[in-house]
Amino acid sequence: MSAQAHHADWLDFVRTLEPASVDFLYADPPFNTGKRRASPPGAADAGRTADASYADSWPDTDAWLAWLEERLAATIPAIKPTGLICLHVDWRTCHRARVLLEDHLLSPDHFVNHLVWTYGLGGSSPRRFARKHDDLLLYAIDPALYWFEPPMVPATSNRMRGELKKATDVLDIPAINNMANERTGYPTQKPLALLDLLVRACCPPGGTVLDPCCGSGTALVAAVMGGRSAVGCDATEHAVEVAHGRLAEVGRTGPTGAPRVP
Ligand SMILES: C[S@@+](CC[C@H](N)C(=O)[O-])C[C@H]1O[C@@H](n2cnc3c(N)ncnc32)[C@H](O)[C@@H]1O
Secondary structure (H helix, E strand, C coil): CCEEEEECCHHHHHCCCCCCCEEEEEECCCCCCCEEEECCCCCCCCCCCCCCEEEECCCCHHHHHHHHHHHHHHHHHHEEEEEEEEEEECCCCHHHHHHHHHHHHCCHHHEEEEEEEECCCCCCECCECCCCEEEEEEEECCCCCCCCCCCEEECCCCCCCCCEEECCCEEECCCCCCCCCCCCCCCCCCCHHHHHHHHHHHCCCCCEEEECCCCCCHHHHHHHHCCCEEEEEECCHHHHHHHHHHHHHHHHHCCCCCCCCC
């Protein structure tokens, strides 16, 4: 399986792709937090990337949406009719992103799931309920044709203990902890277990995953580990260096040992 990570803007990069060549688009863009996202403190002491950062600030949500719309519109022609789109956002923009996808780029018929990734860490406040999930919006290019393999996860009820059941739209997967081997030091890195589940569910074996904001390369690594091809880009050079390092490591170990949802 081939895997490539390029240093490029999402928009420029997708314009180089062949039409209908991608099976699964996973896009995890900046969330418009208004901050610069940087490697966590202590990363250097742990031997990880310590000085990576990227801008995550637009003048307002309209500006962020316009940025996203241009890029998604340019990407859709590269996805196969059997393909799926997963847009990873959070409470700041989820509602606007759904309107963008359903009223501007596609239509409500293309909606497949609104996945909730609940991760446990952070987000608490004395003034509101703790914010402990991200929103992953899943859309089909063609609602009649898309490929999907329901992921199986361990059942939790007493009745089904020890058995597997189909995953629901709430994905309870811990954020990467500070001691985890997979932690690279790149800011906002997502867990391999989350991307492993998404890739296996949304991209057929041997198919191609596209991640146009690849960061540390988590989706690309999950794709290769799961026997899919991977192509991605990131506007931050440091991200692409980290992604290349991780892909080289998978190249040495081979497409085995993909982490499963706990
Ligand atoms: C939320 S992070 C992705 C994290 C990634 N999923 C991971 O697991 O490491 C968003 C990424 O989008 C990148 N980015 C921001 N603007 C971009 C653009 N115009 N084109 C491509 N990448 C961009 C940032 O550099 C950052 O690495």
